[in-house]
Amino acid sequence: MERRGKAYRQAAEKVEKDKAYTLADAIKLATETNPSKFDASVEVHVRLGVDPRQADQNIRSTVVLPHGTGKTVRVAVFAADADADKAKKAGADIAGDEAIVKLLDKGALDFDVLIATPAYMPKLGKYARLLGPKGLMPNPKSGTVSTDVAKATEEAKAGKVEYRVDKQAAIHLSVGKVSFGAEKLLENANTFFASLQAQKPSSIKGVYIKSVAVATTMGPGIKVDYQAK
Known part of the structure; x- marks a missing residue:
């Protein structure tokens, strides 16, 4: 933490280290802890209980985010x-x-x-x-x-994005920009999670979504209790 900039340290102080927030609260907190001067992306990081080496568990799909990503797509x-x-x-x-x-x-x-x-x-x-x-x-x-x-x-x-699981069984996706505001970001995130749940392989018997975190591009990570509403 000492090596981090002053803006990051001040932002990180607003996040309770051992607390798992609801998705709504995590996204709201992410918009409030953006240490960057630019309009940063708000990212969702998900660790899945899948084995990407198995063909049916190599999650890959697309979703149209209702409010887009905030990026100009060429x-x-x-x-x-x-x-x-x-x-x-x-x-x-x-x-x-x-x-x-x-x-x-x-x-x-x-x-x-x-x-x-x-x-x-x-x-x-x-x-x-x-x-x-x-x-x-x-x-x-x-x-x-x-x-x-x-x-x-x-x-x-319109904001169609592709997401796919990496070798570490994780998915990283931007759900918009800080300037969107918490409400639109939450709608985008919920749309993504609905799509992700629809991709759950029938061969998965244990926990599918193991952990979730939210963060801005340069901001501190915020743990999410995905089951909490």
């Missing part, structure tokens, strides 16, 4: 001209066959989400090493492989 669509035109009308920042290929050939990943039609997926094979490590390879599970690219574009722009 969407690229790899599709035929007719579909590309629909995607542009739906808000895609860049769309088309040649336009995307030119970007990828230069290694320019000037987008946050890449959407592709199933017919165009084989063409992305040669770029797998470029897109894969950045989490940008389109995938049916994340809704980024779609025959309806206009709808996929609208959802991405």
